[in-house]
Amino acid sequence: MLQLRFLQASLSPKPHLTFPLISSSGSLRISQTKLRSQMGSYTTSSQQPSKLLFRQLFEKESSTYTYLLANASHPEKPALLVDPVDKTVDRDLALVKDLGLKLIYAINTHVHADHVTGTGLIKTKVPGVKSIISKASDAKADLVVEPGDKICFGDLFLVVRATPGHTLGCVTYVTGDGPSRPQPRMAFTGDALLIRGCGRTDFQMKCIIDIVWELVSHDISCSGVACCVEVHSNYISQVHSQIFTLPKDTLVYPAHDYKGFTVSTVGEEMLFNARLTKDEEAFKNIMASK
């Protein structure tokens, strides 16, 4: 399991780039200085915007959304899947093939309790694909990411934002800003922000109970509990600081929807989200009554 701060394609114009984008030793092929220089050029360049190819896919049994994103302007059409489900991997890979894409990453917003991730299965079917999850999730993946990291596919990228609360390791992936980026921006919020709702917090309670049990068993001080409770109580503040600060027209794509909604916006959720518009105390009361 490698931990990397930049997952970046080399941007050679040659049509036969090699993927994956990280060398086998885990070191970057190009320096961070060069990367930043390349990044800077995107916001000032007058060239045509890179074209994002985007598909939303649904798994009916668990009401899960999987997202396919690809850079259609890049000769290799590098692509990534966010929150793939094991049962629909064949469908997703057939679509990747139909569209002539090169799948490079299979990414999770968090460890899913309600379905099995498709990342493992994808790796057996498409050699070279790297799985990605947050470091905070403490889960296994080829690459782990932390807040602020960029996951690049060609000159497009997703930025990692920490949105714990449903689980400790929940993150939101957000498309980059600037004239050469998709407008409006897009936020893949996992279970942290559902349309007009949010993910369950009883997984956090289970976490607390587990820690307390560990502490009692080993006669250890309670700092672990304090940490876990703090993360739980920060659900609202993290969503507000990491998602509600995005432009209001940012498109919100959650990991699940149970009512048939497919998309919302940050502005809409700031007004109408029945849970995440509350203060910490009211939120805790709502979640405790569920």
Add this chain to the structure above:
Amino acid sequence: MLQLRFLQASLSPKPHLTFPLISSSGSLRISQTKLRSQMGSYTTSSQQPSKLLFRQLFEKESSTYTYLLANASHPEKPALLVDPVDKTVDRDLALVKDLGLKLIYAINTHVHADHVTGTGLIKTKVPGVKSIISKASDAKADLVVEPGDKICFGDLFLVVRATPGHTLGCVTYVTGDGPSRPQPRMAFTGDALLIRGCGRTDFQMKCIIDIVWELVSHDISCSGVACCVEVHSNYISQVHSQIFTLPKDTLVYPAHDYKGFTVSTVGEEMLFNARLTKDEEAFKNIMASK
């Protein structure tokens, strides 16, 4: 039930326009000449494009997609729903309210055999909303449309294209072309074109059987049967001439999907649709074997 060729809003800049857009006598408020003049100006104007607000909504039991379209640039934000389902009307109307839209039309692509349309229920809940269906469907609605008709919401509109085959009255609604229209274009194909598939044709066979029974009972000549068979056999040619002639990047939004796809493109379906890429004979054999 009124039959109209143009369903057009008066385009006054005043914030309090009156809807619905058709007078109670069924005659247009403004002449067709004036309408065409206004239409012409959209393609040559250098003004900012009108902004389409778009939402795709899903009804899980019948795997039906309902589409909400609204003109967000217009002071009244006139909106329409395509293929609403009775069970999800409250969800759809709550969304319309949240977004501050004024629902003016509830439209069906065809008479649905697998679920109850929501148009009747919507009309009881939102006075002034007009239901729309094709004349060829021979179904009841406030307004009936024919191929070439435009359904306007502000200066945005949908054009009606005939795509019979699943039922005799199936139509596809397509967004207008030009710089002030949504790009890429969007086609709401009902059951005529599903992603990688198409609607059942055994409803047509039932139609033939019903007609034959009528003919036999009344000793009438077989012209009715010939007509019905011809429409059935024209499924492929109608899809090819009415949908596959659209720009390849036109987004295809069907009335149903059973595999979790949400959208496709004309170009993709021209390459990968397992049924509609066949010739008439092969298509008939495929459908007969279902």
